[in-house]
Amino acid sequence: MDRAGMSLEIPVEGNNFSAAGEAASRVKKTLLRLGIDSQLVRRVAIATYEAEMNMVIHSDGGKIILQVDEEEIKVQAVDQGRGISDLELAMKEGYSTAPDEVREMGFGAGMGLPNIKKCADRLEIKSVVNEGTTVVMGFKYQP
Amino acid sequence: MDTRYHSVVLDEEKCKGCTNCIKRCPTEAIRVRGGKAFILTERCIDCGECIRICENHAKKALADEFAVLDQYEYRVALPAPSLYAQFKAVKPGSIIAALYHLGFDEVYEVAYAAELTTFAIRSYLKQYLKNNPRDKAPLISASCPAVTRLLQVRFPSLILNLIPIDPPYLTAAKCFLREKLPLLNLPREKVGIFFISPCPAKITEIKTAHEKVVDGAFSFNTIFRQLNHCLRQKLQAVNQQGSGVGIGWARAGGENLAVQVENAMAVDGIHNVVALLEEIEMGKLNEIDYVEAMACPEGCVGGALTIENPFVARVTLRKLADYYGDRELPPAVCKKGEALQKQDPHFFTHQRPLPAKPILQLDSDLSTAIKKMSQLEKILNKLPGIDCGACGSPTCRSLAEDIVQEKSQLTDCIIILREQLEELAQKLLSLAQIRPPAMGSLVEKEGKNDP
Numbered sequence: 151m152d153r154a155g156m157s158l159e160i161p162v163e164g165n166n167f168s169a170a171g172e173a174a175s176r177v178k179k180t181l182l183r184l185g186i187d188s189q190l191v192r193r194v195a196i197a198t199y200e201a202e203m204n205m206v207i208h209s210d211g212g213k214i215i216l217q218v219d220e221e222e223i224k225v226q227a228v229d230q231g232r233g234i235s236d237l238e239l240a241m242k243e244g245y246s247t248a249p250d251e252v253r254e255m256g257f258g259a260g261m262g263l264p265n266i267k268k269c270a271d272r273l274e275i276k277s278v279v280n281e282g283t284t285v286v287m288g289f290k291y292q293p
Numbered sequence: 294m295d296t297r298y299h300s301v302v303l304d305e306e307k308c309k310g311c312t313n314c315i316k317r318c319p320t321e322a323i324r325v326r327g328g329k330a331f332i333l334t335e336r337c338i339d340c341g342e343c344i345r346i347c348e349n350h351a352k353k354a355l356a357d358e359f360a361v362l363d364q365y366e367y368r369v370a371l372p373a374p375s376l377y378a379q380f381k382a383v384k385p386g387s388i389i390a391a392l393y394h395l396g397f398d399e400v401y402e403v404a405y406a407a408e409l410t411t412f413a414i415r416s417y418l419k420q421y422l423k424n425n426p427r428d429k430a431p432l433i434s435a436s437c438p439a440v441t442r443l444l445q446v447r448f449p450s451l452i453l454n455l456i457p458i459d460p461p462y463l464t465a466a467k468c469f470l471r472e473k474l475p476l477l478n479l480p481r482e483k484v485g486i487f488f489i490s491p492c493p494a495k496i497t498e499i500k501t502a503h504e505k506v507v508d509g510a511f512s513f514n515t516i517f518r519q520l521n522h523c524l525r526q527k528l529q530a531v532n533q534q535g536s537g538v539g540i541g542w543a544r545a546g547g548e549n550l551a552v553q554v555e556n557a558m559a560v561d562g563i564h565n566v567v568a569l570l571e572e573i574e575m576g577k578l579n580e581i582d583y584v585e586a587m588a589c590p591e592g593c594v595g596g597a598l599t600i601e602n603p604f605v606a607r608v609t610l611r612k613l614a615d616y617y618g619d620r621e622l623p624p625a626v627c628k629k630g631e632a633l634q635k636q637d638p639h640f641f642t643h644q645r646p647l648p649a650k651p652i653l654q655l656d657s658d659l660s661t662a663i664k665k666m667s668q669l670e671k672i673l674n675k676l677p678g679i680d681c682g683a684c685g686s687p688t689c690r691s692l693a694e695d696i697v698q699e700k701s702q703l704t705d706c707i708i709i710l711r712e713q714l715e716e717l718a719q720k721l722l723s724l725a726q727i728r729p730p731a732m733g734s735l736v737e738k739e740g741k742n743d744p
Contacts, residue, residue, distance in 0.1 A: 154660035156667045174575055183669075183694075184662040185654030188450035196576040220660055265576070 155219035162202055164211035164231065167255065173214040174199035177225065184218060187292065194223055194289050197269035200262040201227035201285050207248050207258055208232065209282065222271075223289040234277040241267065300354045300496040301339050303330050307351035312682035314343035314352065319563045320446055320652065324695070325685035336652045338442035339494040340563045340588045341597025354493035354598055356512040359519075362396060365485030367477060370397040371465045371507070374404040374535065375491040375543035375593040378610035379513060379601045380521075385540070385613065386530030391523035392489075393531070395516070399473065403488075404535025406465035407542040410436070411551040411622055412630030413458050413641035418554055422582060430573050431556075431581040434548060436460040439494035439588035440566055441647060448570045449649035456583075457642045461542065462488050462495065464641060466506045468633075487511055491543075491596030492589060503645075512598040536626075537619030544607050545592035548585045550619065559585040561592050655697065669697045677708040 158180060160173040178195040182188070198214060205212050209231030217224040234240045240247075241263050248258025267273055272288030310328035315321075322336035323343060330343075330351065344352040362368050370392045377385045389400045414434075421432065435441055435455045444451050459467070466486050474484060488510040490496050496510040541547035545561035558581050560569045566586045572578055589595040594610055595603030633640045655669070656662040676689040684705040686692040695701035704710050 154663040156663045156670075158670065171572075171575060171577075175571055178574070179653065180666065182651065182653040183655050184659065184666055185651070185657055186659075188448075188649060188651070192450040192574055195574060199575040199577070218663060218666075220663075 155217065157215060157217040160214045160216070162205045162212055162214055162227075162229070164206060164209050164229070167206060167257075170203055170206045171199055173202045177214065177216050180216060181218070181223065186223070190223075190289060190292065193269045194225060194287075197266045197287050197289075198225050198227075200265045200269075201225070201287065203257060204262050204283075204285075205229045205231075207252050212282065222291070225287045225289075227285040227287075228282070229284075230282040233279040233281055233283050234275070235279050237275060237277060298497065298501050299332065299334055299337050299339055300356065300493040300500065301332065301337060301341060301344065301352060302355055303332060304351045304353055305329055307349045309349055309351070311349075312685075312687075313346050313348065315682055315685070315687040316680075317342050317346045318687065319443065319567055321687050321691050323687070325682075335650065336446060338439050338446060338588075339492075339497040340439035340443070341493045342563055344493065344597040354496060354512055356490065356493075356496050356515055356598070357487065357509040359511070359515060361509060362485060362487070365508075366483040367399070367479055367485070368397045369399045369401060369466075369469055369484065369486045371401055371403050371406075371462055371469075371486065371488045373462065373489055373491050373495075373543065373593060374402075374407060374540045375596060375599060375606070375610070376489055376513060377404070377540060377613055378543060378594050378606035379517070379599060380524065381605075381609055383524060384530050385533045385535065385617075387524060387528065388520070389533055390528040390531045391520050394523045394526075394528055395519055399469070401465045401469045401473075402533060402535045402539070403462045403465045404533075404539035404542070405626075406468060407461035407539035407548075407551070408536065408622060408626040409468065409630050409633070410458060410461045410464050410641065411538060411542075411548075412627055413464075413634075414456060414548075414552050415554075415622075416630075416634070417456060417458055417642075418552070418583060428579045430454055430576065430579055431558075431584045432456045433573075434583070434585045436542075436548060436585075437494070437587050437589075438498040439492070439563065440586045442494065443563070443566065443570070443588070445647055445650045446652045447567070448574055449651055451570060451574060452647050452649060454573075455647065457646075459641055459643055460495075461539075462490075463506060467640065470506070471633075485509070489513065489516060491593045491599045493597060494588065513596075513600055514598060517600055533617075535617070536623050537614035537617040538622050540610065540617060541614035541619045543593040544610050544614075545587050545590075545595075546585065547592060547610075547614070549583070551622065552583065554583045556581050557583040557585065559587070561587040561595070562590040563588040655694070665697045669693045672696050672703065675703070675709065676706055679708070681707070683707045 162173050174195050177198045181191045209229035212229030215226040239245050243264045244260040246258050246260035252258045270287040271290045274286040277283040308329045310325050315323045320336045322333045324331050392400045433454050485508045488507050490510045499507045499510050538551045546559040549557040549559050560566050591603040591607045594606035655665040672693040678689050680688040684692050686695050
């Protein structure tokens, strides 16, 4: 029997700060339409927003893929760009490789990945330097 | 009381079935059906945007008629501070005198209650900020009922961020009941307490309240003419109680100015409020402690039921607030606030968290909702994406949603209808071009001539 599932792909532009947040907003609205608990939706939205911001700041763009089935909510952020050279360091709170002009805009405080880790129930990061990064975030429905 | 009651209603005769209001509604609560606008009650937050945008004045607010006062032996008016800004160069004391002249036995100023509310918010925030980490989403003011309803329907995850302090008009009524009612020797039901409201949202809140504290509401429009008439009679002004701190609440930023929290911000206009709440929900504004959010542009002075131009009213109000002192909360107010809190620790607060009323969800069952969502995206891909509104739904996305919910059909889209007509016309044309053999099969001949 085929299980109910859906997926949605949203493109994200690198270095476009005025559109940043739109993908997370669409993910949020989609989940609310599915009737998912609002506090869980908020966690997904915050994590997706952080991942989206990382793409805008650090990559040449990519896409956010939302997949929902009866088991879990999965959000993937797939980008092309310079990748993460030291993943362990990148996970540290306050560590940032964002350029000064981005930090002056109030972004790139080094809280992105740590925040994602806090919000997501499952986190997988695959990154190849000078190729790109894929962040996979999984969220469980509360029992 | 019916919880689906709305003060915003449609005047069918005046509605021309245009699409101005459906495009403007922040919760996509209006459809056009059968040439008339139609309000989806579970979605409406009574913000009054449709009243403001409708050129035919087909949207109106149901408020009480003046005659309702005859049912009561003792009548109390609770004038909103924004009422003071409807008249130029008139003292609040004169307006209060005019209200007495109109037949009210008591006028309890909401401007004064706003100062007590200021005290309550200050003390709540002080406690809250001491006990909570600073990197949390901000608390949100509960003084605008259109915003609290917006949270219920569109931002349910932020309901717990609403500060649990009653809005000033409610505090005014509660103060009256506590201080003055016992002296009257009248049963509660003989006393009518009426708010004079700048907006439909407060009227709805009053009419749908779980616990009836305020008995009804008049719109500015209902009393404007009589009030104006009284004001011309140059009655002796009475001393008003509210200082500039409370009067200032009626304009955007006035509550923050009164409350004086360091990391506070103010936003006005319902669409700006929606945009800001999106950011808060995404965790982008955690450095802010308190948000004053007003549905109407310029705050209550821009209420959908006000008479004066909001920008003019704002200037008038600013002058009044300045004249009556808007820098310091009067010490007597703080003292009274403390006394009230001592008598009843919950005097200013409401205990029940508001229920979520999610309007977006496609189905209560997850797997059905997922199926509907996939269907919705498929339909959306077929639709032209020009959001023209001719189908009666505000956007192509909302039409797709209406189709999935079996409230509309694909051919309601005039572009799709044209495409289907074009296909049909092509078919008709090709059928018309087929000649019977007796007349010579034209189509076939043409085909043979093709290289």
